[in-house]
Amino acid sequence: VSPLFKSRKAVVSTQSTGAGMLDWPQGTMASVVEVGDGSVTITREIDGGLEDINVSLPAVVSADLRLNEPRYATLPNIMKAKKKKIAKMSPDDLGIDITPRLKVLNVVDPPVREAGEKVPDVSTLMDKLKEKGHL
Numbered sequence: 001v002s003p004l005f006k007s008r009k010a011v012v013s014t015q016s017t018g019a020g021m022l023d024w025p026q027g028t029m030a031s032v033v034e035v036g037d038g039s040v041t042i043t044r045e046i047d048g049g050l051e052d053i054n055v056s057l058p059a060v061v062s063a064d065l066r067l068n069e070p071r072y073a074t075l076p077n078i079m080k081a082k083k084k085k086i087a088k089m090s091p092d093d094l095g096i097d098i099t100p101r102l103k104v105l106n107v108v109d110p111p112v113r114e115a116g117e118k119v120p121d122v123s124t125l126m127d128k129l130k131e132k133g134h135l
Contacts, residue, residue: 015028015060015061015062016028018060019059019060021101022058022060024058024059024060025055025056025059025060026055026059026060026061026062027040027042027044027053027055027059027060027061027062028044028061028062029044029045029062029063029064030042030043030044030061030062030063030064030067031043031044031045031050031064031066031067032067033061033063033067035057038056038057039054039055039056039057040054040055040057040059040061041053041054042054042055042061044064045064045066
């Protein structure tokens with residue numbers, strides 16, 4: 001399950017890439033997740049209301065903000081957490097292969113944008129737009 005970060009585009013892209021690399025089905029922006037026998041039912045919010053989808057397991061699921069109620073840390077627990085030691089591990093310790101699986105073939109800069117033009121009033125703007133064929 002991948003959480004929803006500030007940019008939905010970034011999450012959907014990361015989640016979709018992960019699902020593609022694993023060749024697993026995906027469910028995006030889940031607000032309700034119900035795990036059944038060999039499948040998971042995901043409810044997600046769309047423009048027209050709610051949509052229920054059913055995907056087989058294993059699956060990659062990205063979570064919407066409405067999936068869980070946040071737990072707020074209390075001051076004593078924050079102080080306890082500050083004192084705890086954090087064990088450092090390498091990917092090898094966890095048996096994870098971090099060999100790159102994607103190859104960048106080409107990177108191209110976008111075309112340079114033309115400089116804008118300031119106009120003194122609306123009538124001049126309209127004349128310019130007509131002249132360039134935009135109206």
